[in-house]
Amino acid sequence: MKKYSDCYFCGGIVEEQFLPREIRWHDQLLVFENVPMGVCVQCGQKVLLPETAKRIDLAIQAKQKPSRILQVPVYQFQADVV
Numbered sequence: 001m002k003k004y005s006d007c008y009f010c011g012g013i014v015e016e017q018f019l020p021r022e023i024r025w026h027d028q029l030l031v032f033e034n035v036p037m038g039v040c041v042q043c044g045q046k047v048l049l050p051e052t053a054k055r056i057d058l059a060i061q062a063k064q065k066p067s068r069i070l071q072v073p074v075y076q077f078q079a080d081v082v
């Protein structure tokens, strides 16, 4: 368990969870799974420790092999859709 400070926004307690994290890298959407991040129990705000963000950057730069490839549907927002 890593240490997270109280929520920057609401002062709530921040607990570590392992969640997926989407990252935009140039024109690509990348997904990292099981990323340790702090989640505020009050407002749900998520925080990544700098060391965690750095590990992700290094993995991308080292061209770590993805464990699987997702297909992602892309939609145009339409205001009048029921």
Ligand SMILES: [Zn+2]
Pocket (backbone or CB within 6 Å): 007, 008, 009, 010, 011, 012, 040, 041, 042, 043, 044, 045
């Ligand atoms: Zn909060």
